Structures are given as structure tokens and as C-alpha cells.
Amino acid sequence: MDRHSTADEQVGHTVGVDVGGTKTATVLLDGAGRVVAQDRTPTRHGVEAVARGVADAVRRVLHDAHVPADRLVGVGVGVPGVVDPDGGSVANAVNLGVEGRAPLAALVSDALGGTRVRLENDLNAAVIGAAHHLAASGEGRVDDLAFVALGTGLAAGIMLDGRLRRGPHQAAGEIGHLRYVPDGLPCKCGQTGCLERYASGSAIDAAWPSRTGRPAPVELFEAAAAGDPDAVRVREDFVGAVAAAVRVLVLTCDVGRIVIGGGVSQLGAPLLDALVAELERQAAGSPFLAEADLPGRLRLAPAGVPVGAVGAGLVGRGGI
Ligand SMILES: [Zn+2]
Structure with a gap:
């Protein structure tokens, strides 16, 4: 899928979560990639706690924007560490208290009742979000x-x-x-x-x-x-x-x-x-x-726009 195409309007809502060492930023994107809800919360540490924290943040932005969970087509999660995007796992995420290689995408998906979850390195998510922001701001x-x-x-x-x-x-x-x-x-x-x-x-x-x-x-x-x-x-x-x-x-x-x-x-x-x-x-x-x-x-980077979370939301659409 080409994220710049007019087909964007049809992809539905996604949630992007940027899990940092201290703060977790979350956005709900509509089908056009616009931010319709935001959340910011302290990061919990350890793989189970990170997964639960991400799932809770996803539910909060859906609730805040009155978007039913069945309208959600995917979740993208950006994390610091060595990410296997195909396998949905992360290794060396020491800032998150995650040891070894952890199947974070599957854990978040389970916590959300089976929603499709995609994982990406946080800086990769940020560069995707930055490209999206530049395009949206007229560049x-x-x-x-x-x-x-x-x-x-x-x-x-x-x-x-x-x-x-x-x-x-x-x-x-x-x-x-x-x-x-x-x-x-x-x-x-x-x-x-x-x-x-x-x-x-x-x-x-x-x-x-x-x-x-x-x-x-x-x-x-x-x-x-x-x-x-x-x-x-x-x-x-x-x-x-x-x-x-x-x-x-x-x-x-x-x-x-x-x-x-x-x-x-x-x-x-x-x-x-x-x-x-x-x-x-x-x-x-x-x-x-x-x-x-x-x-x-x-x-x-724009003040007030969490480009890492926006990029993660675009990752959540798949095809990147
Ligand atoms: Zn060095």
C-alpha cells in the first residue's frame, strides 16, 4: 500500500504508540492520517507491563474519540531496541526493562482481543511520522x-x-x-x-x-x-x-x-x-x-505533534 495515495481515506482508524524509556505517547489516526485523539502516560517497565500499558493506552484513545473498537484496523507500536518487524519481536530494549527477545506484538494483540499489532523500531516510526508531517505541512x-x-x-x-x-x-x-x-x-x-x-x-x-x-x-x-x-x-x-x-x-x-x-x-x-x-x-x-x-x-520536529506515535500509527496500517 502506498501511504500517500488517495486510498488513505479508506483504510480506517489506526492507533500508534511510541513507547519511550519514560513516557509513552499514543495517537488515534483517522483514515486520512489525521490525529483525532492523543494520550501521554508514564511507561511501565518489563515486557508484560509494557504490553498491558500499550493496550490500556489504545483503549483510552478509542474511548476519548468515541470510536468503537471494531473500527480499528490495526495498531502500530514503536519501541527502542532491535525490532524484527515481521516476527513482531524486540530485543535489547533495555530502556523498557525488556530482557532478551520479547514477542511484544503478540502480547499486545492478545491484550486487545486479537487486534492486528505491528512493531517497529522507534526511530523508524519517527522518520515515517516526520515524512507524513512534512507532506501534511505543505512540503x-x-x-x-x-x-x-x-x-x-x-x-x-x-x-x-x-x-x-x-x-x-x-x-x-x-x-x-x-x-x-x-x-x-x-x-x-x-x-x-x-x-x-x-x-x-x-x-x-x-x-x-x-x-x-x-x-x-x-x-x-x-x-x-x-x-x-x-x-x-x-x-x-x-x-x-x-x-x-x-x-x-x-x-x-x-x-x-x-x-x-x-x-x-x-x-x-x-x-x-x-x-x-x-x-x-x-x-x-x-x-x-x-x-x-x-x-x-x-x-x-513539530512541537505538540508526537511524530513517533503518528509514524507508529501509519505502521499499524501495514504495508510499510
Ligand atoms: Zn559509542
Whole structure:
């Protein structure tokens, strides 16, 4: 099925659930892919609890929108970890307290009385949701894009020629573990100097710990904007590392759009402005980079639209 086709109107309602390490975002989509109900709840941990939590969230959005369960044609669930979309299982979902490989799709389906449930990696779901959002916001169909999650870590979901790029080991988009600094900071992956140690929310937390309880990225960017020289330096280091992630994605895959998401993206315009300025600074010395127009490809994930959950809802239709 082509999710951009006019046949969208006939597919019926689906629910998308984005299960994060701390929060679970859920949306009910109508046949045209519009969000008609939303839910946000703390994530429960352990495979049985995750499955029950997803099923409860599905029932809540149906109830909130007065949509009977028999109008639901499918559920899509995005989870962090190595997902087998055909088998409906996930492995290495340590953030969810799920050990080994777990048949999450079947467990959720059982909890919902047999509804068809499809499982996808959370970043893959997010890039599908981001493509849908760009199309809906007037950019037209986008077949080549990446969704970059600046959260606890750094990773990307990649869509090429309108299809997810997973790779035989589900390792596509793991740009957080590219070496960025020789002999740099140690990483949990066993290497040193990995990009995610410099371009992530955790990197900011470490370099500029929150002083007032507000998110560290907000405090950092405010202090830098106020002229604090230490904050300016930390911000420049961070933005330079994120720019490196953008460069890698464009120069390996030539993705036409890069959507910046994850918790740090809630900084909004100050983050985008700083990234654009850094990429323009780099391009000023390189006609090659200038021609590639990296700044023009950047977009922020929309505030208030949970693109991961929307993408999961589109996965729930099947055919992706
Ligand atoms: Zn690493």
C-alpha cells in the first residue's frame, strides 16, 4: 500500500504508540492520517507491563474519540531496541526493562482481543511520522529524509526512496557511535570519542548541569544567549557535534530533509538557528559544502505533534 495515495481515506482508524524509556505517547489516526485523539502516560517497565500499558493506552484513545473498537484496523507500536518487524519481536530494549527477545506484538494483540499489532523500531516510526508531517505541512512528498533523535543518546531513522533503511543488522542510522574525537570520552558501546558523547541531551547534562531544575539545554542556551563565555563555548561544542551528524547523513545518503527531534529539539528556534549558523560557517570555506546546501535541509520536529506515535500509527496500517 502506498501511504500517500488517495486510498488513505479508506483504510480506517489506526492507533500508534511510541513507547519511550519514560513516557509513552499514543495517537488515534483517522483514515486520512489525521490525529483525532492523543494520550501521554508514564511507561511501565518489563515486557508484560509494557504490553498491558500499550493496550490500556489504545483503549483510552478509542474511548476519548468515541470510536468503537471494531473500527480499528490495526495498531502500530514503536519501541527502542532491535525490532524484527515481521516476527513482531524486540530485543535489547533495555530502556523498557525488556530482557532478551520479547514477542511484544503478540502480547499486545492478545491484550486487545486479537487486534492486528505491528512493531517497529522507534526511530523508524519517527522518520515515517516526520515524512507524513512534512507532506501534511505543505512540503509535498518527501522520500529521502532522516529523523535525528537528540535525546539521551544520538541516533537516526533513515528513509530512502520512500522506504525505511534498516540494514541486515538493523544498524542503519546508529550515527551516535561514529568516532568523533580521537581518544575522546569513553562510550557504553566500548569505543571512545563516540559522537553521541558530544551531540546528545546527555552530553549537555554532563557539560552544563541544570542549576535550577529546568532542562539543561534550556539553561545552556539561555546562558549562551546572555553572553556567558563558558556557555557559549559549550554550546558551540554541542552544535558543532550535531552539525557533524547532519554532515554524515547528507554526505552518505543525500537525504533531502533532516528532521531534528528528541528532547533537545524542544529548544526550538534557538537550536535550529545555531545549527544553521554553524553549517553556514562551515560552508563558507567549502564550495563543495555550500553546493550541498545542508542548512536548507534542516527542519525541527513539530512541537505538540508526537511524530513517533503518528509514524507508529501509519505502521499499524501495514504495508510499510
Ligand atoms: Zn559509542
